[in-house]
Amino acid sequence: MVEIKTAAxxxxxxEAGRVVARALEAVRRQADVGVSLLELNETAAEVISASGAKPAFLHYKPSFAPTPFPAVICASVNEVIVHGIPDGYRLRSGDLLSVDCGAYLDGWAGDSAISLVVGQADPRDLRLIGAAETALGAAVAACVPGGRMGDIGHAVAGVARGAGYGIMNDFGGHGIGRAMHEDPAVPNRGRPGRGLVLxxxxxxxxxxxxxxGGGDAYLTAPDGWALSSTDGSRAAHVEHTVAVTEHGPRVLTLP
Known part of the structure; x- marks a missing residue:
C-alpha cells in the first residue's frame, strides 16, 4: 500500500533526513587511508545516538537475508555494489567506498548513500561516481506531481547506459516513511510516461x-548480504530520500 504523507x-x-546527512558527512570526513570500516561504523552510530535517533539498518532482516544486518552503515568497497558489512578492513589509497545509512527519528525514517574515493583517485572512478550522482539528480528532478514512476527509472537508466555502465538487476529504490522500506518499488529502469502516478x-x-564493467548481474557474498560485480569492476551507489510536493521535488536528506 502506497502511503501519502501530510505536510507535518x-x-x-x-528531521530524520538531517540526522542521516550528518552521519554521512561525519563518515566522509573520517574516511582516509588506514581508517577501518568498523571505525566508520562507530562514527555513524555516535552521530545517530547523539541526535536522539536510532539506526535503521542495525538488526534489520529483509526476506532475502539469512541473518539480521549487524551494523549501522553498509560499507561497500571497490567491486562491492551494496550491503557491505563493516569489518576490520583498513582503507587503502584508491579505494572506492560507498556508504549507505538510515535512521529513525520520532518514528520516521531517513535513508541516504554516498560514494567517494580514498586517497589518490583513479579518474575512471570519479567518472563512475559522477555519473551516479548525475543520475540521482535527474531522477530527483522527475519527482513532480503528475509524473510517472517510469520517468524516474528512465532518468537513471539513461545516464547509466549512455556512459556504458551496468545497473544491478532486481535492486533499486523504495518508498519510505514509518518503515525504511515501504511501497512502491522504485526501479532504476523504466519507460517514460508509464507506471504509478506521482x-x-x-x-x-x-x-x-x-x-x-557494464554488467547487470551480481554475486552474493557468503554472508548473504554483500552484492558484488561479477567481473570485479568497481561500483558506485548514491541515494537521497525525496518527497513529491506541489512545488516540485524536495530532498529530505540534504545536510
Missing amino acids: ELEAMR RPGLVLAIEPMFVA
Whole structure:
C-alpha cells in the first residue's frame, strides 16, 4: 500500500533526513587511508545516538537475508555494489567506498548513500561516481506531481547506459516513511510516461547503483548480504530520500 504523507509528516521526515546527512558527512570526513570500516561504523552510530535517533539498518532482516544486518552503515568497497558489512578492513589509497545509512527519528525514517574515493583517485572512478550522482539528480528532478514512476527509472537508466555502465538487476529504490522500506518499488529502469502516478506527499528513496564493467548481474557474498560485480569492476551507489510536493521535488536528506 502506497502511503501519502501530510505536510507535518514531511517536516518530521526532514528531521530524520538531517540526522542521516550528518552521519554521512561525519563518515566522509573520517574516511582516509588506514581508517577501518568498523571505525566508520562507530562514527555513524555516535552521530545517530547523539541526535536522539536510532539506526535503521542495525538488526534489520529483509526476506532475502539469512541473518539480521549487524551494523549501522553498509560499507561497500571497490567491486562491492551494496550491503557491505563493516569489518576490520583498513582503507587503502584508491579505494572506492560507498556508504549507505538510515535512521529513525520520532518514528520516521531517513535513508541516504554516498560514494567517494580514498586517497589518490583513479579518474575512471570519479567518472563512475559522477555519473551516479548525475543520475540521482535527474531522477530527483522527475519527482513532480503528475509524473510517472517510469520517468524516474528512465532518468537513471539513461545516464547509466549512455556512459556504458551496468545497473544491478532486481535492486533499486523504495518508498519510505514509518518503515525504511515501504511501497512502491522504485526501479532504476523504466519507460517514460508509464507506471504509478506521482502524487504530492509521496516519499521515495531513490538510489542509482552503477557498475563500471557494464554488467547487470551480481554475486552474493557468503554472508548473504554483500552484492558484488561479477567481473570485479568497481561500483558506485548514491541515494537521497525525496518527497513529491506541489512545488516540485524536495530532498529530505540534504545536510
